[in-house]
Amino acid sequence: MTALPFDPEEIRRLSQKFETASPQAIIAWAVEAFWPDIAISSSFQTHSLPLLHMAIHIRRDIRILFLETGMHFWETLFFRETLEMKWNLNVVDLRPDDRWNNFLQLHWRELPHQDPNLCCYLRKVQPMQKALEGMRAWITGIRRDQTRERAAAQILEILPEGLLKINPLLNWTEAEIEAYRKKYDLPEHPLYAKGYLSIGCAPCTLPVKPGEPVRSGRWAGSGKTECGLHTEMFKDRSLTDIHPSLDLGQLDTPEP
Numbered sequence: 001m002t003a004l005p006f007d008p009e010e011i012r013r014l015s016q017k018f019e020t021a022s023p024q025a026i027i028a029w030a031v032e033a034f035w036p037d038i039a040i041s042s043s044f045q046t047h048s049l050p051l052l053h054m055a056i057h058i059r060r061d062i063r064i065l066f067l068e069t070g071m072h073f074w075e076t077l078f079f080r081e082t083l084e085m086k087w088n089l090n091v092v093d094l095r096p097d098d099r100w101n102n103f104l105q106l107h108w109r110e111l112p113h114q115d116p117n118l119c120c121y122l123r124k125v126q127p128m129q130k131a132l133e134g135m136r137a138w139i140t141g142i143r144r145d146q147t148r149e150r151a152a153a154q155i156l157e158i159l160p161e162g163l164l165k166i167n168p169l170l171n172w173t174e175a176e177i178e179a180y181r182k183k184y185d186l187p188e189h190p191l192y193a194k195g196y197l198s199i200g201c202a203p204c205t206l207p208v209k210p211g212e213p214v215r216s217g218r219w220a221g222s223g224k225t226e227c228g229l230h231t232e233m234f235k236d237r238s239l240t241d242i243h244p245s246l247d248l249g250q251l252d253t254p255e256p
């Protein structure tokens with residue numbers, strides 16, 4: 001992997017400076033600094049579109065990473081396909097490692113409810129870690145007003161192995177997202193009007209009632225608020241990191 005063109009102190013200084021910059025200015029800086037080793041992730045829901053719209057107006061062929069977990073609403077996949085064709089997007093679908101195929105097929109129904117962290121790790125975190133290997137920069141759409149974890153994020157964050165995570169919308173609010181959507185007449189996910197204000201995988205997403213927090217329909221009632229892409233889990237590189245009870249040490253090959 002090529003070394004970052006900035007040292008950690010420089011990144012901290014820039015991140016502070018970007019606190020008052022527009023998302024477009026931050027994306028433009030990132031594309032200029034890291035092209036072609038840069039990608040943007042998108043969940044292709046209604047509120048993801050402003051960031052996508054900004055990014056493709058700065059660099060039309062920017063690589064867009066979509067987590068094809070195998071558990072999406074068909075409406076999400078249809079929306080993703082339609083937008084890819086309409087906006088001529090460079091989308092890359094990320095799928096779980098083939099090694100987990102049998103396991104995920106066998107346990108697809110109960111795993112999201114019995115062990116959502118393991119499910120998210122296999123379907124989202126690992127595929128994203130793999131897709132970002134060799135990249136230098138990763139643009140995400142997280143905002144400080146979304147969750148407690150995201151409130152503590154920085155606009156520029158150095159992740160393990162030198163990857164720079166860039167969060168251009170960190171200071172935006174729901175109202176600013178809405179205003180941008182209206183200004184550019186951006187399309188809406190087919191389930192948005194049915195109360196699905198924040199959409200992830202089908203087994204873990206419910207519609208929200210008027211006045212409820214936008215993300216309250218995600219893993220509702222489970223206490224889980226994040227899939228792991230934007231938490232410490234993203235630094236975990238093995239199953240035993242997220243599942244200490246799996247004592248794989250017992251499985252070491254015995255000495256002959």
Ligand code: SF4
Binds near residue numbers: 112202203
């Ligand atoms: S959001 Fe639900 S179904 Fe999707 S990966 Fe996470 S636990 Fe599994």
